[in-house]
Structures are given as C-alpha cells and as structure tokens.
Amino acid sequence: xxxxxRLAVRPVLGPKMPIRWQRNLADALNRFPLLPRGTRxxxxxxxxxxxxxxxxxxxxxxxxVLYLHGGGYTVGSPTTHRALAAHLAAAVGVPVYVxxxxxxxxxxxxxxxxxxxxxxxxxxxxxIDPQRLTVAxxxxxxxxxxxxxxRLRETGMPMPAALALISPWVDLTLDxxxxxxxxxxxxxxxxxxxxxxxxxxxxxxxxxxxxxxxADLTGLPPMLVHSADDEILLPDIEHLVDQAETAGVPVVYRxxxxxxxxxxxxxxxxxxxxxxxxxxxxxxxxxxxxxxxMGNPNVN
Numbered sequence: 001x002x003x004x005x006r007l008a009v010r011p012v013l014g015p016k017m018p019i020r021w022q023r024n025l026a027d028a029l030n031r032f033p034l035l036p037r038g039t040r041x042x043x044x045x046x047x048x049x050x051x052x053x054x055x056x057x058x059x060x061x062x063x064x065v066l067y068l069h070g071g072g073y074t075v076g077s078p079t080t081h082r083a084l085a086a087h088l089a090a091a092v093g094v095p096v097y098v099x100x101x102x103x104x105x106x107x108x109x110x111x112x113x114x115x116x117x118x119x120x121x122x123x124x125x126x127x128i129d130p131q132r133l134t135v136a137x138x139x140x141x142x143x144x145x146x147x148x149x150x151r152l153r154e155t156g157m158p159m160p161a162a163l164a165l166i167s168p169w170v171d172l173t174l175d176x177x178x179x180x181x182x183x184x185x186x187x188x189x190x191x192x193x194x195x196x197x198x199x200x201x202x203x204x205x206x207x208x209x210x211x212x213x214x215a216d217l218t219g220l221p222p223m224l225v226h227s228a229d230d231e232i233l234l235p236d237i238e239h240l241v242d243q244a245e246t247a248g249v250p251v252v253y254r255x256x257x258x259x260x261x262x263x264x265x266x267x268x269x270x271x272x273x274x275x276x277x278x279x280x281x282x283x284x285x286x287x288x289x290x291x292x293x294m295g296n297p298n299v300n
Contacts, residue, residue, distance in 0.1 A: 001270050002260065006184035013072070013186065015193040019105070022075045033083035034268035036090040041082070047118025050100045052078035056090035063094040063132040063288055064123055066160075068116055068148070070139025070169070070262060072194030073104050080265075081138070087267035087274060088136065091281020094288070096136075097123065101144070105197035112198075113209050116148040121157070130158035134284045138262045139233075140194070142168025146212035149220050162287035163223040164280045167262045171213040171236045172198070172205040182230040185261045191232075213240055222250040224283040226276060231261035252283060 011017075012025045038057025043050055065088065069081040078085070078098040089096040101115035123133055137145035142165040152159055172195040179188040199205045208215035213236060223244065227237040234255075241253045256263065256276060264280075266273040 001263075001266050001273075002184050005260065010185055010187070013075070013190045015189045019074055019197075023077070023103075026071065026075050027077060027079045030080045030082065030265075033086070035083060035086040036268070039086045039090070041086075044097070045122075046097055046099060047115060047120075047122040049102070049115050049119060050078075051119065052082070052085070052098045052100070054082070054085050054089045054096045054098065056086075056093060058093055059089070060094050062128065064128055064134075065089070065092060065094060065096045065284060066116075066120060066123060066133065066135045067096050067098045068101070068135070068137035068141035068144045069098060070137070070141045070167075071103075072169075072191060073109075073112055073140045073144075073198035074194050075103065076141075083266075083268050084138070084264050084277060087277045088281055091278045092134075092284045093281075094284075104194070104200075108200040109198055109203055109207075109210050112144055113147045113151055116144055117151050117155075117157075120148060120152070120160075124158075131161045132288060133160045134162045134164065134287060135160050136164035136166070136280065136284070137168070138166035138264065140169050140198075142166055143170050143172075143210075143212055146170065146215070146217075146220075147209040150209055150212065150215055153219055159219070159221045161221060161290075162284055163221050164284055165223060165225045166264050166280070167227055167231055167233060168212075168225070168237060168240065169233060170240045171211045173211060176235040176239070177232050178235065180230075180232055183232045183260050184230075186232050188232060213243070217244050217247040217249055220244065220247070220249045222252075222287065224252045224254075224280060226254055226256060226264070226280070228256040228259035228261060228263060230259065233261065254279070
C-alpha cells in the first residue's frame with residue numbers, strides 16, 4: 001500500500017496539476033472502497049451543504065460523529081473518505097456524517113469553517129445533545145475540526161463530547177514541515193499551494209482559525225490525536241499535543257509506527273489502518289459512555 005500510495009496518489013497531489021483534475025482523480029481512486037458488512041449510505045442536507053450519512057449494522061441514532069475530511073482544503077469529498085468513515089461508523093456504533101464543505105480556491109477561508117459550524121448547528125437542531133455529539137477530522141479536516149472548536153467557543157455554543165484528530169494540519173505557515181520523501185503521500189510544495197489557495201491574498205495564515213497552532217486551546221473537549229512516523233507534519237502535530245496539554249485539555253496521543261500521513265484511509269485493506277480507525281472509534285464510544293455515566297451534563 002505504501003508503494004501504491006507513492007505511485008498512484010502522490011502524483012495527483014502536485015502543485016502543478018489543475019485542481020479539477022486533482023478532485024476528479026482523487027474521487028476516482030476511492031470510488032470502490034471495501035466497506036464493513038451492513039454499511040448504509042445516504043446523502044443528506046446538513047447546514048445547507050450536502051453530506052453523506054454512514055451507518056453501520058448496529059447504529060445508535062441518538063448520537064453522531066461529524067467528520068471533516070482532509071485534502072488541503074482544496075480537494076476531497078465524502079467519496080474520498082468513505083472507507084475511513086464507514087469503518088469509523090462500525091467501530092463507534094453511531095452515524096458518521098461526512099460533510100461536503102466548500103473548497104478553495106473558489107471558496108477560501110472562512111467558507112469551510114462557516115460550513116462546519118452550520119453543520120454542527122444542524123445536528124444539534126435535530127435534537128442531538130452536544131454531549132452525544134463528537135467531531136473528527138483528518139489532515140486539513142483535523143485543522144478544520146480545531147477551527148470549529150474555536151468558533152464554538154467564540155460564539156458561546158456548547159462543545160461536543162470529544163474530538164478525534166488524524167494527522168491534523170495545524171500550521172499553514174509550514175515553517176517546521178520537513179520535506180521528506182519518507183512520506184509517500186504528501187510533499188511540502190503541494191501544501192504550500194493549498195495554503196495559498198485557502199488563506200487567500202488578504203488573510204494572515206497565522207489566523208487561529210486557519211492555523212490552530214497559534215490559538216489558545218483552553219476549554220477544548222478531550223481529544224485523541226494520531227500521527228505517523230513518516231509524515232512531514234509530525235513536528236507541528238506534536239507541538240499541538242504539547243500546547244493542548246499545557247492548556248489543560250485531556251489528550252490521548254499516539255504515533256503510528258512505520259506509517260504515513262492519514263494511513264487510516266486504507267481501513268479495510270491494511271490491518272494497521274483498520275486497527276487505528278477502531279482505536280478512534282473506541283475513544284469516541286468511551287466519550288459517549290463517560291457522558292452517560294456522568295448524567296449527560298450540557299457543558300459549554
């Protein structure tokens with residue numbers, strides 16, 4: 001799978017390839033995922049944006065996961081992340097909503113954050129208690145999940161029960177990114193192009209909702225963070241973990257050995273990837289169970 005990723009996926013994520021081609025090819029490469037038995041898919045509206053609701057064979061409809069996909073804020077869709085989200089839905093036992101948020105450069109910041117906040121409000125409006133709701137995301141989607149938490153805190157909305165971040169992209173300055181070929185998926189040149197497209201010409205990339213590494217993380221919900229040995233974002237991810245712990249946020253952190261950026265995408269095909277997604281599912285499920293034991297307080 002490492003070789004396939006390097007030879008088939010990495011060339012798609014290049015700074016010179018047109019965005020439309022990147023999106024179409026990324027969708028095509030993930031068109032026929034291996035999903036857990038009993039998976040059900042349905043397209044829904046979530047905050048005036050399309051989303052894919054994914055249910056496992058045994059689903060608790062009173063709880064939910066809002067999933068924010070990666071792709072450098074410029075590519076990616078529910079299609080590209082269907083396998084990961086389906087295995088997560090099976091592992092946690094609740095519906096997973098993969099939001100099709102607006103992408104740059106057509107829709108630069110703050111469009112993605114606005115869409116994530118609207119989707120979160122829409123889930124609350126269905127009657128789901130915030131402590132029965134969790135948020136997860138990978139890469140740019142991990143950064144977006146953190147930006148959503150900052151937006152919720154700023155606007156006084158209740159926080160979810162927990163947050164799961166897979167290889168989150170948290171610093172779009174890329175000052176500490178190592179441009180190493182050890183990561184078979186990402187290269188810094190593509191990330192720089194994505195950062196420019198997402199931030200636009202007039203926005204400082206150090207704005208906390210764009211680069212959450214520059215934010216005060218106080219008051220954020222408990223979080224699980226996964227990184228990998230061979231990914232170029234590793235220094236920033238570990239810096240984020242340190243900052244969260246300093247801010248008093250409960251953090252569970254694991255660095256996946258001999259793996260690469262968001263290797264979780266290969267759940268169902270690679271044993272280690274499937275196991276990593278199951279670990280995330282167990283963390284989120286435990287967050288729900290903890291809430292039930294504590295009497296389901298509505299925490300702001």
